[in-house]
Amino acid sequence: MLLSLLLFSGFAGITVFIGGVLAHVFNHHVKESPIKYDIIYTLMSFGAGIILSALALVLVPKGLEELSLFPLIISFLSGAICFYALDSYLVKKGGQTATLMAMLMDFVPESIALGAVFAIEPSTATLLAVFIGLQNLPEAFNSYRDLVISGFSTKKTLVIFFFLSFLGIIGALTGHFVLSQYPNLTAILMVFSSGGILYLLIQDIIPNSQLKNKRATSLGAIVGFLVGMIGEKLI
Template identity: 70%
Template sequence: MLLKLILFSGFAGITVFIGGILANYFNHHVNENYVKYEIIHTLMSFGSGIMLSALALVLIPKGMEQLELLPIVISFLLGALLFMIIDQYLANKGGKTATLLAMLMDFIPESIALGAVFAIEPEMAVLLAVFIGLQNLPEAFNSFRDLIQSGFTVNKTLLMFFFLSFFGIIGALIGHYLLSDSPDLTAHLMIFASGGILYLLIQNIIPESKLEKNYLTSLGAILGFLVGIIGDKII
């Protein structure tokens, strides 16, 4: 059981490092042109679709099964408000680290929820691990490019992404050992994360994924959500 949890949470986290490697290759081997920007924006759109599917198919439904209406409303709004405060703080500071921190803001609570859910519903935890891994990939891709533009070296950024990829395992173990016997607290965490993720999607990710005079990039979000539907149906 523990080995499976480590493997699934490891997959959810290793895509952070893989996203960085892909972004590094993309930067050095793909010429600057319109097609390159189409690919970048489509990846962002795909990631937003995956995040929406995680909210709609796993996090919110499982939280609503466990909690009454008022606790749901409070946790959801707290998540949105906290992420908004952090987002405003990052915007005032400036720089290009916002996308990296945005990735961690949803990666960490989702990983903790993954560990807690794994003890109760292993199949649902597997689906959540797939969602986390797939959404981390485009987020890490864009975070890498932002950090390089901010002056970080390639080696330093990849090393940082390598260590960040283990956050999934750490968070899952914390959730497994501390929250698996607390379904209400796990549900609160899921709803809280949902509010924060939805704020990030509407405020930052979806607007930035739009490319002027291009309508095909929006299909990335549709495909991302479709992946979630397929995964939910299979599991």
């Protein structure tokens, strides 16, 4: 049982590193061209759609299911306010980390949920692990680009992504052994993350995923959200 949890959560996490490696290969081995930028911005839009699907189909529903109105409001607003303050600080420092923060804010709570669900519904947990892994690929791809633009070296960025990939295992073990007995606490974490993710989507990620005079790239968000819908339907 524990080995299976480690394998599934490890798969969900390793796609963070894989997404970074793919972004590195794409940036350095694909020639500069309009098509290259169409692909980049379509993937950014696709990632925004997947993040939005995680918020709408996984994180918020869990909060609505477990929390009463007042804790729900406080958790959601707290997440938005905290990440407004953090984003403001990072903008002053000149960084572009919104996509990375949003990725972590759905990756970590979902990994915790994976661990909590695993003991009760292994088949559901398996599908959730696949869903999380598929989410992380485009999000990590876009996050790599943001960090490199912010001034991080290729090596440093990939090292960061390598260690971040283990957050899936840490989150799943925490959910399985610690938070599975406290569904309200897990729900608060998810709703807090939802508030922060929604702020980041509206303020940074969606505006930056639009390519001037190109409307078709925005369809990536529709496909990304559809992937989330399919994953939720299968789960």
